[in-house]
Amino acid sequence: MIEKMAFIGAGSMAESILTGILNSDILPKERIYITNKSDKERLAFLENTYAVQNNEDKNETVDGADIVVIAVKPHDVEAAVSSISDCLTPDQLVISVVAGVSTDTISKTLGNDIPVVRAMPNTSSAAGQSATAVARGPFAKDQHLETALALFNTIGTAIEVREEDMHTVTAISGSGPAYVYYLVEAMEKAAVDAGLGQETAQDLITQTIVGAGEMLKTSGLDPAELRENITSPGGTTQAGVEALGKHNFQEAIARCVESARERSIELGKKK
Numbered sequence: 001m002i003e004k005m006a007f008i009g010a011g012s013m014a015e016s017i018l019t020g021i022l023n024s025d026i027l028p029k030e031r032i033y034i035t036n037k038s039d040k041e042r043l044a045f046l047e048n049t050y051a052v053q054n055n056e057d058k059n060e061t062v063d064g065a066d067i068v069v070i071a072v073k074p075h076d077v078e079a080a081v082s083s084i085s086d087c088l089t090p091d092q093l094v095i096s097v098v099a100g101v102s103t104d105t106i107s108k109t110l111g112n113d114i115p116v117v118r119a120m121p122n123t124s125s126a127a128g129q130s131a132t133a134v135a136r137g138p139f140a141k142d143q144h145l146e147t148a149l150a151l152f153n154t155i156g157t158a159i160e161v162r163e164e165d166m167h168t169v170t171a172i173s174g175s176g177p178a179y180v181y182y183l184v185e186a187m188e189k190a191a192v193d194a195g196l197g198q199e200t201a202q203d204l205i206t207q208t209i210v211g212a213g214e215m216l217k218t219s220g221l222d223p224a225e226l227r228e229n230i231t232s233p234g235g236t237t238q239a240g241v242e243a244l245g246k247h248n249f250q251e252a253i254a255r256c257v258e259s260a261r262e263r264s265i266e267l268g269k270k271k
């Protein structure tokens with residue numbers, strides 16, 4: 001059972017995870033502590049919105065926390081981790097959601113034998129629908145990995161991967177929701193340009209994405225079969241998909257994932 005959880009970093013990702021946790025009832029708001037670098041207004045907003053404990057003192061924030069989530073940008077990770085390293089003990093678990101940065105780097109910065117798990121959730125955590133990958137660091141034992149998996153399973157689904165696959169995971173499911181939103185934006189624009197009302201377009205497209213996701217999850221069919229089931233010979237879908245092919249859809253997606261993956265590798269080197 002988690003008694004206390006601390007967030008170092010109070011941005012989008014911390015908010016998405018804490019929203020999911022609060023909705024899941026695994027931990028009451030009084031036992032969630034959050035801090036950041038300097039933005040007091042942001043901490044006040046989180047306290048007012050979610051009634052979590054905001055504390056500008058990092059030591060008090062992490063003191064006695066079973067889980068300490070590092071949710072800062074890669075270039076801030078060394079400063080953030082160094083600032084708490086003296087206050088942590090080996091019975092605490094550090095979970096880093098920082099893109100690109102290895103557990104080795106976090107462990108070296110901590111300079112002690114605190115167990116570290118690296119996780120890559122996404123912002124759908126806020127709706128209890130994150131796809132999260134986790135990888136264990138040098139001092140993490142089975143129990144730590146299980147704790148991390150259990151935590152992220154309460155706000156979506158979680159799966160263990162090899163740490164070397166984290167850059168790919170980040171490109172696919174960490175950034176993935178943004179690609180879907182971009183697709184939705186493009187579909188909405190096309191619908192509105194063709195004369196459909198904005199709200200109607202949004203409602204239809206949103207349910208189309210939700211429905212397709214549900215089919216991927218529950219139908220037992222692979223995406224190609226699901227696509228073929230919609231594609232009547234000489235019909236509208238065939239015409240649409242052929243247009244995507246002519247405009248290099250697959251190439252665009254391949255470059256998208258490759259670029260995101262390469263950026264993740266760079267972020268891990270720069271930090």
Ligand SMILES: NC(=O)C1=CN([C@@H]2O[C@H](COP(=O)(O)OP(=O)(O)OC[C@H]3O[C@@H](n4cnc5c(N)ncnc54)[C@H](OP(=O)(O)O)[C@@H]3O)[C@@H](O)[C@H]2O)C=CC1
Nearest residue numbers: 009010011012013036037038039071072073076080098099
């Ligand atoms: N957004 C997403 O979809 C996802 C993000 N991630 C990863 O999560 C991490 C956070 O991303 P995101 O939430 O979007 O970033 P944000 O920029 O929204 O938030 C970053 C937070 O880190 C805080 N911070 C910076 N330096 C320190 C420090 N030294 N000590 C304590 N807090 C500090 C900032 O505080 P202040 O505002 O005061 O400077 C801010 O609250 C990144 O590493 C990202 O790769 C992972 C999965 C998905």
Ligand SMILES: O=C(O)[C@@H]1CCC=N1
Nearest residue numbers: 099170173174175176
């Ligand atoms: O854009 C980023 O760097 C982060 C990592 C995954 C999603 N957002």
